[in-house]
Amino acid sequence: GSVFANVVQAPEDPILGVTVAYNKDPSRMKVNLGVGAYRTEEGKPLVLNVVRRAEQMLVNNPSRVKEYLPITGLADFNKLSAKLIFGADSPAIQENRVVTVQCLSGTGSLRVGGEFLAKHYHERTIYIPQPTWGNHTKVFMLAGLSVKTYRYYDPTTRGLNFKGLLEDLSMAPSGAIVLLHACAHNPTGVDPTVGQWEQMRLLIRSKGLLPFFDSAYQGFASGSLDADAQSVRMFAADGGECLTAQSYAKNMGLYGERVGALSIVCKYADVAVRVESQLKLVIRPMYSNPPIHGASIVATILKDKEMYYEWTVELKAMANRIINMRQQLFDALRARGTPGDWTHIIKQIGMFTFTGLNKEQVAFMTQEYHVYLTSDGRISMAGLNSKTVPHLADAIHAAVT
Numbered sequence: 001g002s003v004f005a006n007v008v009q010a011p012e013d014p015i016l017g018v019t020v021a022y023n024k025d026p027s028r029m030k031v032n033l034g035v036g037a038y039r040t041e042e043g044k045p046l047v048l049n050v051v052r053r054a055e056q057m058l059v060n061n062p063s064r065v066k067e068y069l070p071i072t073g074l075a076d077f078n079k080l081s082a083k084l085i086f087g088a089d090s091p092a093i094q095e096n097r098v099v100t101v102q103c104l105s106g107t108g109s110l111r112v113g114g115e116f117l118a119k120h121y122h123e124r125t126i127y128i129p130q131p132t133w134g135n136h137t138k139v140f141m142l143a144g145l146s147v148k149t150y151r152y153y154d155p156t157t158r159g160l161n162f163k164g165l166l167e168d169l170s171m172a173p174s175g176a177i178v179l180l181h182a183c184a185h186n187p188t189g190v191d192p193t194v195g196q197w198e199q200m201r202l203l204i205r206s207k208g209l210l211p212f213f214d215s216a217y218q219g220f221a222s223g224s225l226d227a228d229a230q231s232v233r234m235f236a237a238d239g240g241e242c243l244t245a246q247s248y249a250k251n252m253g254l255y256g257e258r259v260g261a262l263s264i265v266c267k268y269a270d271v272a273v274r275v276e277s278q279l280k281l282v283i284r285p286m287y288s289n290p291p292i293h294g295a296s297i298v299a300t301i302l303k304d305k306e307m308y309y310e311w312t313v314e315l316k317a318m319a320n321r322i323i324n325m326r327q328q329l330f331d332a333l334r335a336r337g338t339p340g341d342w343t344h345i346i347k348q349i350g351m352f353t354f355t356g357l358n359k360e361q362v363a364f365m366t367q368e369y370h371v372y373l374t375s376d377g378r379i380s381m382a383g384l385n386s387k388t389v390p391h392l393a394d395a396i397h398a399a400v401t
């Protein structure tokens with residue numbers, strides 16, 4: 001017999017499992033609104049034109065080799081990534097207080113940051129919003145942190161539970177780590193206002209909590225890279241410390257290239273040097289050093305004025321298509337007279353709408369309409385197009401009536 005005979009079958013990942021089920025469905029009406037990946041109006045994956053151009057330039061450059069990168073990744077990429085999230089004129093960057101390491105997309109950045117904190121930070125508890133991206137709990141638990149939650153979403157208003165959030169963060173032990181979605185909160189699509197961010201910042205700083213930003217959607221939420229980085233920049237501007245995990249999966253469509261960055265803003269430049277030395281000790285035994293291709297694409301685009309501009313145009317087009325899908329879905333439900341208040345569809349931002357549909361309604365929509373979404377009622381707006389909106393509206397209408 002096999003030495004692994006006692007290994008039990010693990011359940012599918014709750015998000016990626018939706019696609020597994022979708023792929024098995026022979027129906028021609030099927031729609032996949034599970035996974036958070038952008039699709040065009042034709043329902044196809046999109047490689048940005050500027051990314052194709054950058055790749056061509058890289059391929060045609062004969063001096064380009066495939067040597068190992070340093071443990072911390074491509075130096076240009078790291079500098080440009082820090083500028084992108086903190087702003088070109090960030091004092092923290094100018095004062096050499098920011099250490100940035102290239103990591104395996106957003107997930108890898110969160111994991112490296114988590115492992116660093118578990119080893120070198122005195123308070124090993126991280127507070128994550130309730131609800132949050134499903135992988136957060138596992139990433140931080142396996143990194144060695146103790147995971148607790150703070151109230152975030154209010155199902156009755158389908159908006160922010162700001163009072164609950166403030167109460168829970170004020171009860172957190174001093175020094176605790178707080179995971180914050182920089183923008184376009186996943187799965188709820190609900191973000192604090194600038195005024196609310198400012199109140200959170202005051203509380204977090206006065207209690208000595210350590211903010212850890214997850215920035216997986218910069219530019220993808222509003223269409224503006226600067227507007228979507230505002231929360232992070234408010235915290236970086238006050239001179240305090242924070243961590244940021246950046247992903248280029250969505251905003252450059254580099255999902256499978258696994259390109260991202262972890263930045264740690266420190267109070268003093270000499271601390272940043274020592275922090276970097278310890279990040280290397282986290283990374284080296286984990287995967288040695290990161291892959292070169294995706295980071296080279298990003299660096300090529302970010303350092304060229306004209307390519308950077310083309311990127312912002314393509315990014316804005318993606319964001320706008322999603323915003324347009326929100327309006328279309330909202331209008332379609334209105335037209336059907338579907339009972340309930342659906343204004344949250346146009347109020348929420350980013351890739352997802354948290355519909356408020358329950359598990360049974362989701363199961364019904366999948367069974368009867370071949371519409372695939374996560375059981376918490378989250379739909380990926382990026383997976384919708386003008387042709388599938390009426391079908392989804394029919395499915396929602398049938399599920400709630």
Ligand code: PLP
Nearest residue numbers: 036105106107133186216247249
């Ligand atoms: N964080 C959030 C909130 C996300 O939604 C995602 C992707 O869906 C990620 C992090 C990580 O994505 P990736 O590892 O593909 O960059």
